Amino acid sequence: MRTLKLLTILLLICACTTAKKLPQEHYYAFTYYFGQEQRNDSVLFYLKNPINCPINIKLVKDSLNADLHSYFGHINLPALRDTIIKINYPKFNSSRKSKYIVKYGDFNQKIRKNVIAFPFPQGRAYKVMQGYNGKFSHNTISSSYAIDFDLQVGDTITSADKGYVVGVIADYKEYGTSKAWRDNDKSNYITLYHPHSGLFTQYVHLNYKGALVKIGDFVEMGQPIGISGMTGFTTKPHLHFNVKYATAEQGLISTEITFENDVSGSDLKKGNLVKKL
Numbered sequence: 001m002r003t004l005k006l007l008t009i010l011l012l013i014c015a016c017t018t019a020k021k022l023p024q025e026h027y028y029a030f031t032y033y034f035g036q037e038q039r040n041d042s043v044l045f046y047l048k049n050p051i052n053c054p055i056n057i058k059l060v061k062d063s064l065n066a067d068l069h070s071y072f073g074h075i076n077l078p079a080l081r082d083t084i085i086k087i088n089y090p091k092f093n094s095s096r097k098s099k100y101i102v103k104y105g106d107f108n109q110k111i112r113k114n115v116i117a118f119p120f121p122q123g124r125a126y127k128v129m130q131g132y133n134g135k136f137s138h139n140t141i142s143s144s145y146a147i148d149f150d151l152q153v154g155d156t157i158t159s160a161d162k163g164y165v166v167g168v169i170a171d172y173k174e175y176g177t178s179k180a181w182r183d184n185d186k187s188n189y190i191t192l193y194h195p196h197s198g199l200f201t202q203y204v205h206l207n208y209k210g211a212l213v214k215i216g217d218f219v220e221m222g223q224p225i226g227i228s229g230m231t232g233f234t235t236k237p238h239l240h241f242n243v244k245y246a247t248a249e250q251g252l253i254s255t256e257i258t259f260e261n262d263v264s265g266s267d268l269k270k271g272n273l274v275k276k277l
């Protein structure tokens with residue numbers, strides 16, 4: 001009897017570990033083009049921004065071409081714009097391709113905050129599961145002002161403001177609660193850019209194939225954009241909603257916002273029921 005009990009526990013542990021394994025694939029929110037060519041004494045970099053928001057690009061420091069990254073600088077490339085950067089660099093060593101970092105946003109853009117809508121349909125009411133500076137996972141610079149609403153798997157997510165779809169990941173199926181999941185970005189999410197404010201909004205933990213929009217789409221405030229789910233680092237189904245803006249050193253960081261009906265994000269505490277009128 002005791003052996004049977006042990007076996008059952010072991011089997012349960014095995015089943016759990018298998019189900020919570022991190023996916024092998026890494027999906028990207030958007031794709032971009034970065035070309036490199038050596039011509040005489042110069043290096044040419046071809047940059048293309050295929051999305052409807054600014055992006056910023058810099059080279060990763062490389063021992064082969066130690067100071068090349070400082071000549072390249074940190075470039076803000078406007079929405080849908082291409083450019084060529086030419087750097088006079090006679091000592092260029094081309095034995096490996098330069099690596100680069102691409103992030104959302106123009107970190108010099110002035111942010112004009114406006115009132116936004118709750119990210120779910122009119123008439124629906126949801127509980128706040130975690131608010132600003134929540135101890136469980138709203139404790140980093142990129143998540144401190146996020147709000148978790150208790151949307152169930154299959155519920156509709158709507159756009160908090162008008163803007164462009166600039167990132168979609170909807171191919172993940174699994175979720176997990178371990179540190180490995182927390183440290184890896186393996187959840188489905190949509191990123192919108194709102195040109196009038198300069199803000200980005202993100203809708204995280206979507207269902208597998210739970211995106212109703214694609215990159216390049218323009219969405220109105222309140223338009224259905226996705227189906228809520230349970231993917232990535234999470235213990236219960238919910239929508240992780242986050243408003244962000246671009247910074248030079250830390251990428252997109254989380255920021256406070258005011259919702260419709262004069263509801264400040266800071267007033268939304270764990271357990272509060274929020275009804276969208």
Ligand SMILES: [Zn+2]
Binds near residue numbers: 137138147148241
């Ligand atoms: Zn969250």
